[in-house]
Amino acid sequence: MDGLANAVFDNLVFLQICVPLVGSLLVVVVSGGGLPVVRRTACSNTFISLVLTGLMVAHYDPPDETGVASGTTQMVSILPWVSPQFPKSIPTTDDDSSIDVDRVSASGVRFSVGVDGLSLIFIAIASLTSFAAVWTSPSVRLEQPAVFYGLLLLAQSSICGVFAALDVILFCFFLQMSIVPMFFLIGLWGKQDRSKAGLQYAVVRFAGSVLIFVGLISLSLLFAWMKSAEDSSVGNLTYSIPVITAEIPRLVADDALASYYWSQFGPWVFLPLLGGIAVFVPLFPFHFWLKSVNDQALPVVSAIVSGVGLTVGSYGFLRFLIPIFPEMCAVLIDPISDWACLSILAGAVLAFTARKPQETIFWVCWSHSALCVLAMASLHRFGIGGAVLLVIQHALAYTGIMLLMATTEFHFQATSIRAPHHTMQGHRFAIVLLLFALLVFGIPTSLGFVAKMTSLFGIYLSNPQLTAAGPSRLLIVLLAELLIVWSVLRTLPRFARTTRESRTRSHPNPVNSEKEQLAVARPENASRDLSWRELVSFSVLAAVLFAMGLFPQSVFRYIDPTLDQVLRSPRDDDKYATIKIRRKDENRFKNAHVMTVAK
Amino acid sequence: MREAITLCTVVVVAAPIVSLVIGVFVSRFSKRTVIRLGACLAGIAALAGASLFVLLLANSTTGGEAEIDFSAPWLAMGRESPLVVNLSVHMDMVAAAMATIASLVVSLVLPSVGRDKRHTDSGGPGMFSATASYSTGAESLNSQSSLGDVFDSIPANTKSQNVGDICLWRVWLVISLWAATVLLSVSGGFLQLFFFWQLQTVLSVFLVRQASPRTQNKRGTQTTLLTMLLGDIPFFVALCMLWENFESLDLAQVLTKLGSSDVSPTAIGGICVCLIAPILTRCAQFPFSLWVVQTSFVAGRVSAVLHAGLFMPAGVFLAIRFQPLFVAAPQSLTLLAIVGALSALLVAAIAATRSDSRRAISILTVCHLGFALIAVACGAVGMALVLLAVHALTKTVFLSVVDAVCDGENTGPISECDGGRRREFPISAVAFAWCAVLLCGVSSVVGSVRTNVFENPQSDSFSSSMEAGPLDSQSQGTGNEVAAASRSSSANQEAAALRFWLTSAGLFLSAFSLLRVYFVAFFHDHPDGLHPTKYRESFELRLPLICATAAATAIVVVAVLNFGKIETSIVAPADARSGVTSFSIDAFGVNLLSSLLGIAVAATLYMRPNSWPQQIESIFAPFARLSRHSFYLHESVNWLVVRPLESMTRLLRMLDDFVVQRLFVNSFVTIPSWLSVAMRPLQVGGVAMCVLSSGLAVAVLLIVSLYLMG
Structure with a gap:
């Protein structure tokens, strides 16, 4: 019994990916039972997934001060996938579940998943938002509900896979897999131009994922080449993300030839990765698909796209760019930061000019995702830590507020939130709307306050050896925030006003002119206020945000060791001295490079 | 204690x-x-x-x-x-x-x-005007239009x-x-x-x-x-x-460091x-x-x-x-x-x-x-x-x-005020x-x-001062400080x-x-x-x-x-x-x-x-009008901040609509259509017909050539 429990605990991450996958099949199987059965199955599945997340968080043992006592990557599950080669040391239930480099360094593509502090938090966000999304949509009669919920669960599974993948190929697999359900979710349910929006989404995200794929494959090949420069007697091709992340900085610091290779080919690997991540964030001008998606897709889908979908870019930045390419990040700190600043300002200004509350919200959402990039690009410990908190706040708060609007549309078929007669009228709805508006602002006592405070600290204190524009960027961000507050103050009342208008007018069953544009139909006995299920899901999101805001150390306990590793590379000690080494020994290593190629 | x-x-x-x-x-x-x-x-x-x-x-x-x-x-x-x-x-x-x-x-x-x-x-009745009007709750409920509707x-x-x-x-x-x-x-x-x-x-x-x-x-x-x-x-x-x-x-650490740090x-x-x-x-x-x-x-x-x-x-x-x-x-x-x-x-x-x-x-x-x-x-x-x-x-x-x-x-003239509530x-x-x-x-x-x-009490005409600070001796600086002062x-x-x-x-x-x-x-x-x-x-x-x-x-x-x-x-x-x-x-x-x-x-x-307040009010009427507009603060903010921001946002919105939208969104839409136009002959058999016709023509030419040569 203990063995089974240990096996379950050691493979929690694997289960976390599998449970929604199985759920997506299950809802199709039980689709004959009608909407209630499908709905209950999907809700149960997301609830189980949420429980598993809780178990993961409880089971995860944050490393101690030294950072190596129990390892940062835990609950690792490794299965042979493309390559038949199985790792020599199979994780057993009796051993410590932590991972070491040797276990994942075997060559071949494997289904290896696990979590460190960073991916644990991201997986928790994905589970939480999926739970809220599925639980807030049950009272709707959808066309093809089994397919809808199945695709939602498939999207959750693939996004969890992205965050848990320890293998480059697996990462790319999940990344591209996550596009497919979202494409159908956008394209099949929504408004008139939904197929166009779905196509835009798929094309842009696919382009981004191809860039990331090219970058990561090139990175693996380059790593193999660099490794062979150190020791040519063994096969060095590996796709293991922990190995590549840990070994490349060491090789660059220790081995001169590897350093030379890195200096020559590293930028060509970095650029496609940066481009792909910029598409996924998205930074200006790759943001145009956001508007189409938010206009045309169902708000539940928009919530997942805005809330969780956009976190993938930030995760890629933290997982690949900063730890593996610190010199490139250092060299490009100004362009990347300015690019992010441009996006922040553009988002704020577009939010200011938006005419509808949803529009305001997603432009604010976009501006804040660019703020995450700016904070990470500061290459300061505070900025990166704050960026992780911002991602959490961003995902949960925006998902909450988008789902609130989704609830309105689902209940009353209002394709525009400003359309009269079709908005929520209850006091629960009003309180929850107010609460999430404050959470988006980052009210003190919520996570947003700590997140913004620490990330803005990081932006101001941006690595002074690399850039001197930290204070000016901070001012730009603060001005953008002012504009955002202003814009929300301008547009949110419009939303609230419809509440009043619809209450004062007495149209018992009005006809919506845009009714035909939705593939949903209003249930006969639709509530005018939030149901208890919706209230529970919103309460969970808000409670998590407030709990994290009141006890931020509970988050830093998990992410701190990982972030220390992200920023701690052998090169840091000598303040990016490899750049100098590269220039100094360039001529000397050219000959060695030619000889190696000749061999 | x-x-x-x-x-x-x-x-x-x-x-x-x-x-x-x-x-x-x-x-x-x-x-x-x-x-x-x-x-x-x-x-x-x-x-x-x-x-x-x-x-x-x-x-x-x-x-x-x-x-x-x-x-x-x-x-x-x-x-x-x-x-x-x-x-x-x-x-x-x-x-x-x-x-x-x-x-x-x-x-x-x-x-x-x-x-x-x-x-x-x-409150009670209108103090500054006998014609003070009170809005009822119902009227107010119908006239709301702001964030506070959430409260409502x-x-x-x-x-x-x-x-x-x-x-x-x-x-x-x-x-x-x-x-x-x-x-x-x-x-x-x-x-x-x-x-x-x-x-x-x-x-x-x-x-x-x-x-x-x-x-x-x-x-x-x-x-x-x-x-x-x-x-x-x-x-x-x-x-x-x-x-x-x-x-x-x-706070305490900063104040401590303030004296010692450089x-x-x-x-x-x-x-x-x-x-x-x-x-x-x-x-x-x-x-x-x-x-x-x-x-x-x-x-x-x-x-x-x-x-x-x-x-x-x-x-x-x-x-x-x-x-x-x-x-x-x-x-x-x-x-x-x-x-x-x-x-x-x-x-x-x-x-x-x-x-x-x-x-x-x-x-x-x-x-x-x-x-x-x-x-x-x-x-x-x-x-x-x-x-x-x-x-x-x-x-x-x-x-x-x-x-x-x-x-x-109410903001009626003060001379028409109704008061006298002392009893x-x-x-x-x-x-x-x-x-x-x-x-x-x-x-x-x-x-x-x-x-x-930031003042200089030594050269002040108000000489009779009662000292309240404990550190008067510190105010006597060195010669340079005194000169600077x-x-x-x-x-x-x-x-x-x-x-x-x-x-x-x-x-x-x-x-x-x-x-x-x-x-x-x-x-x-x-x-x-x-x-x-x-x-x-x-x-x-x-x-x-x-x-x-x-x-x-x-x-x-x-x-x-x-x-x-x-x-x-x-x-x-x-x-x-x-x-x-x-x-x-x-x-x-x-x-x-x-x-x-x-x-x-x-x-x-x-x-x-009496009539004095009326006369004074008429004298200070422009001043009162000025104060009603908060000394033109509102207008200044409007012209210095709001209008430029609105102009900028309009410009950016135009950029977004006409540049980004056209460059990216429309191009994504038109690329497939261009491709489809390009591929349409292939789709409808035009290319196949061309190839077959060409092949047939070549074959006929070959046969004719062979016939003529032979």
Whole structure:
């Protein structure tokens, strides 16, 4: 019994990916039972997934001060996938579940998943938002509900896979897999131009994922080449993300030839990765698909796209760019930061000019995702830590507020939130709307306050050896925030006003002119206020945000060791001295490079 | 003694939180119990705070050191030079005074604050016009159009729908604001101060929205929030600069390092200027006074909470907290004093031209807080605290009286005012008059403070000065310092003279504005006789008035008797203080004369109906029109900020629509169509036909060629 429990605990991450996958099949199987059965199955599945997340968080043992006592990557599950080669040391239930480099360094593509502090938090966000999304949509009669919920669960599974993948190929697999359900979710349910929006989404995200794929494959090949420069007697091709992340900085610091290779080919690997991540964030001008998606897709889908979908870019930045390419990040700190600043300002200004509350919200959402990039690009410990908190706040708060609007549309078929007669009228709805508006602002006592405070600290204190524009960027961000507050103050009342208008007018069953544009139909006995299920899901999101805001150390306990590793590379000690080494020994290593190629 | 101090600290800090927590449970059974419980706990906290202040005063041997200093880790990020933030309770005399003021005001106001209706019918009959119109609840409900609509969806059991109902939502906001203020006052770190500062802002904005008439609440809420954010941005920048230069956000550590570290004066100056910005916005000093004008519509008792007790005085509290830091950059003190004096004058002028009593009194808060800022800038922290306490209590009296006696909504000509309520509201009349005299007197004292930090007392004509600072010997610098001081003495003298005359003029106008309301309300007998009123001076009104007046009087008496001890006890770490604060008798004489003159002019003009006010109003009509538009602040903001922003946004929207949309979105749409056009022959068999035709032609040609050759 203990063995089974240990096996379950050691493979929690694997289960976390599998449970929604199985759920997506299950809802199709039980689709004959009608909407209630499908709905209950999907809700149960997301609830189980949420429980598993809780178990993961409880089971995860944050490393101690030294950072190596129990390892940062835990609950690792490794299965042979493309390559038949199985790792020599199979994780057993009796051993410590932590991972070491040797276990994942075997060559071949494997289904290896696990979590460190960073991916644990991201997986928790994905589970939480999926739970809220599925639980807030049950009272709707959808066309093809089994397919809808199945695709939602498939999207959750693939996004969890992205965050848990320890293998480059697996990462790319999940990344591209996550596009497919979202494409159908956008394209099949929504408004008139939904197929166009779905196509835009798929094309842009696919382009981004191809860039990331090219970058990561090139990175693996380059790593193999660099490794062979150190020791040519063994096969060095590996796709293991922990190995590549840990070994490349060491090789660059220790081995001169590897350093030379890195200096020559590293930028060509970095650029496609940066481009792909910029598409996924998205930074200006790759943001145009956001508007189409938010206009045309169902708000539940928009919530997942805005809330969780956009976190993938930030995760890629933290997982690949900063730890593996610190010199490139250092060299490009100004362009990347300015690019992010441009996006922040553009988002704020577009939010200011938006005419509808949803529009305001997603432009604010976009501006804040660019703020995450700016904070990470500061290459300061505070900025990166704050960026992780911002991602959490961003995902949960925006998902909450988008789902609130989704609830309105689902209940009353209002394709525009400003359309009269079709908005929520209850006091629960009003309180929850107010609460999430404050959470988006980052009210003190919520996570947003700590997140913004620490990330803005990081932006101001941006690595002074690399850039001197930290204070000016901070001012730009603060001005953008002012504009955002202003814009929300301008547009949110419009939303609230419809509440009043619809209450004062007495149209018992009005006809919506845009009714035909939705593939949903209003249930006969639709509530005018939030149901208890919706209230529970919103309460969970808000409670998590407030709990994290009141006890931020509970988050830093998990992410701190990982972030220390992200920023701690052998090169840091000598303040990016490899750049100098590269220039100094360039001529000397050219000959060695030619000889190696000749061999 | 130590145990008593600890106990009082616990009571002061815990009372609002207990009130909030227990109130939530009790509210399910009885709303009145919530209010009574809150008021009782606030009273207990006020008593505990006052005891604490007295205990600390009696026990102060070290001067400025906190008697209670407790901290617990809250946030620690990173391992090398980590960002560590502790939750600390730093209880000294300033914190005790601020917490006492907040608790006192809440205990006086809370019993009636929940009964204030949110519309204009909260008071009695129209004081300044017999034709005052009251909007009914139904009309107001239909005319709402702002963020507060969210509140309107809250069910009837938490908000007031009818006259006499208890608005529990507003009670929660007041208690939360009280908790935030107490926690702000005991905060020992910059970040903690910022945290509770922002929490105060959020709660106050909601309170403004909730307690304003529906026709005014939107603009008031937005202006308040945006103005506060304008101050918070430099505040946050200051925090970043503090961390950059001192690597700490703990107040005590920063002050300790200030003397020993080699931080550049420019950086300290920048930090101080950034820290002054939130003080100016919160105290609504010029040019940030617009929000007070727009929020002066709030119900009187809520206005007492916002303007006198909790929200705006927090700005002066912050100035007192940061005063030791400002001493390191004397220019910031000059800025604070001059802005305070200028704001006092301008806002007193605005108040003098207002014809609605509630707004006039609300606006005068800016004036009195300006005097308090002058005292802080001069290093007379004790005097600033006394003024703050007296101002909070007297303003509570004024606003309660105005709410009960007058209605401040209309802006008709003041000569047509209807008053003469002294027989129906005798206690209110006496309390108002006594409080007005107290406030004018204390303001005159505070306006007479001088310092050598940014002024030069050696070359001053006011030679008879009473020294209040303990470090007079430090003011004697080296030869170079003296030379430098003499070079800047003329500029300093000009600044001192400017501040002095601005203060005197401000005192005259503020006394005039305050007493004008009094005389109009209680003496201005209309020749046609009084309009009947159903409002009477009830026990519920008398009790807080008597308590507040007695408390204000007691504070003044205690302050006069222990003036020197208070001043020497309430100082920041002694090594950070290098100025000499002095109280000039001559300046006090001039200031007192100004105040008396203001009272006399108000009595002459408004005690009995005559034609002078009309004539004066006609003379000052342009000035009144100017003040109605807040000295063109609103227009300036509109043309300098709003219009350019709108233009920019339009431009960006055009870019987004015409460039990004066309370049990317349309290209994505058109690429498949181009491809489909290109591939269409292949799709429809055109290419196959061509290939087959060509092949056939080649075959035919070959056959023909072979035939011809063969």
